[in-house]
Amino acid sequence: MKVKCLFAMIGVGCVLAMWMVTSVDAGGQSAPPAARVIEVLADHDSRYKMADQKRPSMTLKAGEPVTLRITAKKAKNVNRDGAIHGFTLLRAKDRSPVPDWDFQLKPGVQEFSVTAPSEPGEYVVVCTVICSQDHEGMNMKLVVLP
Numbered sequence: 001m002k003v004k005c006l007f008a009m010i011g012v013g014c015v016l017a018m019w020m021v022t023s024v025d026a027g028g029q030s031a032p033p034a035a036r037v038i039e040v041l042a043d044h045d046s047r048y049k050m051a052d053q054k055r056p057s058m059t060l061k062a063g064e065p066v067t068l069r070i071t072a073k074k075a076k077n078v079n080r081d082g083a084i085h086g087f088t089l090l091r092a093k094d095r096s097p098v099p100d101w102d103f104q105l106k107p108g109v110q111e112f113s114v115t116a117p118s119e120p121g122e123y124v125v126v127c128t129v130i131c132s133q134d135h136e137g138m139n140m141k142l143v144v145l146p
């Protein structure tokens with residue numbers, strides 16, 4: 001009789017422990033860290049701008065999820081599809097495009113959810129719309145930290 005009771009208590013204890021472990025796990029998964037929001041202005045003078053930065057540049061951690069909130073203001077030219085600027089990320093050392101970082105900007109504010117490259121190093125954002133005669137100078141640095 002006493003032995004049976006002991007086993008029953010151990011059984012209940014195990015179920016309780018498992019429930020606690022799984023619920024803690026589920027809680028962790030349901031609340032991912034909020035992505036940092038990075039605000040960029042793609043301006044009418046064919047320049048990217050960021051608040052309080054003379055030369056705009058972003059610094060991200062490898063694989064960090066971020067939200068790009070980009071405000072675009074029309075320069076001289078508009079693309080056939082209505083885009084006024086582009087926002088495309090290239091690896092600096094060989095100018096190879098980074099997957100999922102290629103955006104056409106329409107006038108106004110747009111948000112893009114992106115993940116920082118997994119490879120640390122220097123990257124450059126370039127405009128892909130011939131927005132004015134100053135288009136060639138429309139770029140911005142991105143540094144990815146390990």
Ligand SMILES: [Cu+2]
Binds near residue numbers: 084086128129132138
């Ligand atoms: Cu441009």
